[in-house]
Amino acid sequence: MSYWYDAHLILIQSTFVSLLLALSIQFPLRMGVFSFAGIGSYGIGAYAAAIMTIRYSWPAFAAIGAGMVVAMVAGYLLALLVSRLDGLYLGMATIAFTLILTVVAINGGSLTGGAQGLYGAISTLQTGQVILVCAVVVVLLALSERGRMGRRIDAVREDPELAVSVGIRVIRMRRMAFVVSGALGACAGGMNALLRTTVSPDDVGFSLVVLALTMIIVGGSRSWAGALIGSVIFTWLPQVLQAVGDWQTVVYGVIVALTAVYVPSGLLGVAQNGYRRMRRRSGPVAGATEKATGSEEPGGDSAPLEPLSEDVPTGGTR
Amino acid sequence: MLEIRDLHVSYGKVEAVRGVSASAAPGRITLVLGANGAGKSTTLRTVAGLVPAVSGEVVLDGKVITGRPGHTIVRDGLVLVPEGRRVFAPLTVEENLLLGGYVAPRAKSAETLDRVYEMFPILAQRRRGAAGLLSGGEQQMLAFGRALMSSPRVMLMDEPSMGLAPAMVESVFGAVREIADAGIALLVVEQNAELGLEIADDVVVVARGEVVFSGEAEQARSDASVVRAFLGEAALSQ
Amino acid sequence: MAQDVINAATLGSLYLLFALGMSLAWGTIGILNFAHGSIFMFSAFVCHLIVREAALPMPVAVLIGLVVGAVISVLVQVLAFEPIQRRAADHRRAELQILVGGIGMAGVLLAIAQRVTKSVPFGFSESTFRVHVYDLGFVRLSNVQIVIVVAACLLAGLAGWWLRSSRSGLALRAIGVDPEVATMMGVDRRKLAVAIMAASGGLAGVAGVLLTYYLGSIAAESGDAFLLKAFAAIVLGGVGSVGGAAVGAAILAVVETIVLVQTSGTWVDAVSFGLIFLMLLVRPRGIFGRKEVRRT
Amino acid sequence: GGPTSTDAGSVKGLPSTVKIMSIKEMSGAVAFAGTNATKGIDLAVEQINQQKFLGDSKLEIDLKDSAASAQQAASLATQAISDKSYAAILGPASSAQATAISPIAQKSGLPVVYTQAGSDGVLVGNYTYRVTAPAESYYQLAGQYLKSKHVKTAAVLFNSGNPTLTQLGQKTVPALADKYGFKVRSSDGVQVTAQDFTSNASKIAQAKPDAVFLLLTGPQDPVAVTQLRQDGYRGEIVGMTSMGAGNLKTAGKTAAGVVWPSNFSALDTNESTKKFVEAYKAKYGEVPNNYAAEAYDAAWFLARGIKEAGSASRTEIQKGLAKVAASGFEGAQGAMTFDGTDVRVTGVLAGWDGTNETLVPLGSS
Amino acid sequence: MNTPEDAAPPAVLEAQDVAVHYGGVKAVDGFGLKLEAGRICGILGPNGSGKSTFLAAVTRLVPLTRGRLMLDGEEYHNTPAASLAHRGVARTFQTVRLLPDLTVLENIQLGADLRAGGGGVKQWFRRTAVPEAVEEAIERTGLGAVRSARPGELSYGMARRVEIARALATRPRVLLLDEPTAGMNQAERREVSQLMQKLRDEGLTQLLVEHDVPMMVDTCDRLVAMKSGELVTEGAPAEVVRDPAVQEAYLGKRGRNHA
């Protein structure tokens, strides 16, 4: 176990970093905000943490925190700017934001180390600490998926106008999405920079946008668990695919395409369906809560020609 | 002209239609009544080829059309005005209408377009505007006009009066009658039974996926159970 | 200066040729095909393999590119996008899944080309076509440049006319809005979707082959860089408008050329993406994009 | 070639096999570097084992594909570190991957020998070695060549996203200009992924400098050369090693006359180079390129270090490598000396004659 | 205007000279009305006369071209729409707008969430909305049996009731209903009408947009007729329906018989 742990330490660390990164895209997406600014924040966090560590020898959490603060402020300002954008237009604007940051990093001179990036960011950040942070984040996000907050987030995504009419301050929620996404992205970036001790402009770019998106769509876009599934798969897949030798990139593509096509609700959805089916099979008591709500009987048991017998859930999807 | 014979339709395990038979003949209006979820819309959608039938058949001009892909059925002269309008929101009013005439020859389509504009002047006014910006009632007119554009011989209408102001309902129903008189067979689903019965020739009442009454409109108007169910107690006491 | 104008026109035409196919599929049936860049590259790659065996003239090579692009694109549609659209619960999820499905398909094509070429650039040096540069004194202009600009204008015009004025163009846009009602109106949506994807892929193939002639060679990774540029051009112009794609491509090309000529060039992406960003702030649906139709 | 003197018999303290992990980019955009390097390594290992260079113990290579991802490379390195049966690592070619491996390897004391990986951050201590000399260390060959051509003015076009190329363009070439008496008139960066150099080419062609430095990546090279020539530029074109490895093939005749300083050329008349080239041709039926030569040297360097150490222990191997580095050795790249843990070679000036790579003799004009 | 014995109650919500123009389209053009406390006011008007747009303007979902909006005598035409909900104005939409992935219960809870607390961070994670408000709304609208169904499984009439229940769960003082009974049959309509009257008796101020004239006459205390974005006439239901201008523009032949 410990041998396995040591040998796969990097992948374990990367899984958690990817999880935070995926969440930084997923969180806004849950509110219907198609923002890739989280990737830019990843860059901000990575550079800020590296600079603070190398130049000023800040302790790990202070360095990461500094990046998070910068990214949150940047996220808030960005949210103010792009308040009128939505859908893929917003996606494009935030990709532009990310790419501009990359160019800035390349041209940042000695501060960012130019094309070469920064190295030697040696800190005391431990894997356990990374996991702890992820656990806290996941708990908070899991809470935001349930109850009041969960419903409100759903409303903002599905029908912002309706959301407004029940008193949800949609604009404020959207801004919050940018800020949270910035914090998560920067946290991921900062941790990665300190764990790897380096950061370079290569680390942040369109390919990372593509990777993060793939993770959450294949895993499941509505829940943190989906992001977790996605980050586990796409961190470990290259390792597993060593077995197929130099076909690995081909197989990787095939797997991504297949899951996108045949697993519409993400792997999380598949898992949930399987679980439900299992529970249903495991006995009538457990299955009782799942009882159908009457939609299976058109017209219910009301007498004919008495159309509106009370409370019978009859169909008709409009 | 149109014959629906013992149609059965299911959505997964849900049996929405369980043996509906009805027919529509040129120049006649067949009114379909029934409670929410009785299977009226499902019947119409199945006839139009949008939902597969489990069993039973639909015969149009002696040809069985069940199982044929939806887009081929319009070419045979059968068109559906869908429930809830479903106009193409981002397209202009005129584009919506032209699309209705997708299967008609161009010249014919231009001619019908003028007729539709004449029937609904507001549509002519808004021809270059996006259909999605029309008011609910205006959209209903557009959906109606769009269906007319294909110069159908059989027309299915799913709740054409929904959301229309009384005057407009009257003119739409007037138009429906006119269309029928021009020799088109009409099958109309309507919640507004009182009005529907006024223009209908035949009536089919559906409950829980089954036909519970079928006959001439006159007969339906006097059938107490139909009246109670669809016109309200007040009508009965009148 | 005159030379810069020619250069910008060529670059803009290249972007447009590439973006056109993507814009067609996206603006009509709502498929944002992230495999477009790979189809573009792969058509040129297959063409390269064929030209290596038989010295073909340019028109034949372009034709091969067109056919290969169309075939791959149709395959992607039938194998990936169509099943996604059929199964997806709602429109928005389908959109994202199509994006990722495209990414996967792109990965496969890229990996195959990389495997075969080992990422060494490939070209059509065996083709009978020779690049000829005309020196007009104040500008230098090559025959490929002329072909590219003419092809871009012609094809864009054709595509624009198709979508605006033909019945099938109208039907395609309707499919993008509500496929079911379109079917009700007599539109065979599967056939039309395959047709538009074939057209889109064909355009990618033509663009790939012409680009390879123009640059002399491309590498397996070349498609990806264009993908982002094309996406940017379409969004800048406004989705669903061929004219928008053309204007977007032109703006991008002009800006890049100016930055390259006036500065040391390391800021090109920052300036062009910065511009896109600003443009979107001013016009949130692109330059020619229509406002979303929404009512209370 | 192999070492000049081999003591037969067993080298004391070595196990029957010494296992090395070779982390290379075998798929993805830089697969060409990985596959060629692997060929060079395979040849070296074959020779080492046949010659019984390590006595009865055999060198065994465990090839891993890092698939162009730094994370994957680093992960493989940690696996090598935890699995004590690995004695050392032959590292990947990309700087991004190398900088991810170096700090971990250095910290846990596992020797790594890199090829390529030109970035500064790669060599972080005494456990990290590199047997590809930085281009700037032999780039003066370009200066000498240009001087012999009486070049007075030059333009630079470099890939601003690549550290090595940026360094060459922004530091090495200007220094060269001072030393060899020409002026750098313009210096332009292009993006990492740039594909079309029309604007840059027109700009340069109009300025008509005597020479142009094209410091670009392999796929960019033929395009930039072709476009420069098509825009009527007739002067000298100087590149760097990315011009080699068949990358100019698609440019064909248009690229004739392009030269580049290289750490390796198969045409080099150097004895040890010739031996390597012959053995390589015999094994693979093709001419080796620089990736193969460097990796071949890397493997031999490691073998020498192990022999010097007389032990498969990582710390001993490190000491052995240090000793070998201190004295230098003859390899596929000719005479190699070390500056710390970084190799230095004399280099050659390679050129393209329209169909083949050639050796450009210096001093003739 | 009303029956002489009660002096006109104070206006809870008032709109004056409201105009909403879209380019050349004058959807609403100088329309206004007063909602008196505890009364039901109805708007009649032909299709496209601007009723829904007016409702959208009053609830701040579309920007005003001109006009004044007042709640309890206080102007609110510059405040964001969400704060209006917090001040007790709830509405339903002409097309059913339910969240498809939530159950009926959750859809209704979404309304009650409004009253579950302020905007503080702690409140985000509160598990339940005001349960009494939800239960009450469910009971009122008779949705008990379908509480765990999803909107896709509901009949149209049921779905409309969920809309109403969601609005009620916000515990509003003012309720605006846009064609709540479209697509329902007579019996269902009657029930909605009865519910509205009961709510009125409990003091809820309501605005109703409907095309069903008999129901409007039965339900409303006052009617306002609108055409082309402008006011035609207002007053007691019976009078308004008899107004020749209204009959001409709106009712048609049959409608006149009703009046």
Ligand SMILES: Nc1ncnc2c1ncn2[C@@H]1O[C@H](COP(=O)(O)OP(=O)(O)OP(=O)(O)O)[C@@H](O)[C@H]1O
């Ligand atoms: N897409 C669907 N999936 C599952 N069940 C459905 C679907 N559409 C309709 N149903 C069910 O089929 C039955 C009949 O529905 P249909 O829409 O035909 O009724 P209707 O008579 O048109 O009712 P309404 O008056 O509400 O329009 C209902 O019980 C409904 O729940």
Ligand SMILES: Nc1ncnc2c1ncn2[C@@H]1O[C@H](COP(=O)(O)OP(=O)(O)OP(=O)(O)O)[C@@H](O)[C@H]1O
């Ligand atoms: N966003 C918009 N852009 C352009 N025109 C609009 C917009 N919204 C509404 N309109 C137009 O304004 C007019 C009023 O529309 P509204 O929906 O308010 O009418 P309504 O009285 O509710 O009609 P109905 O009874 O049919 O629902 C209509 O002609 C409509 O087309």
Ligand SMILES: [Mg+2]
């Ligand atoms: Mg129905």
Ligand SMILES: [Mg+2]
């Ligand atoms: Mg309305």
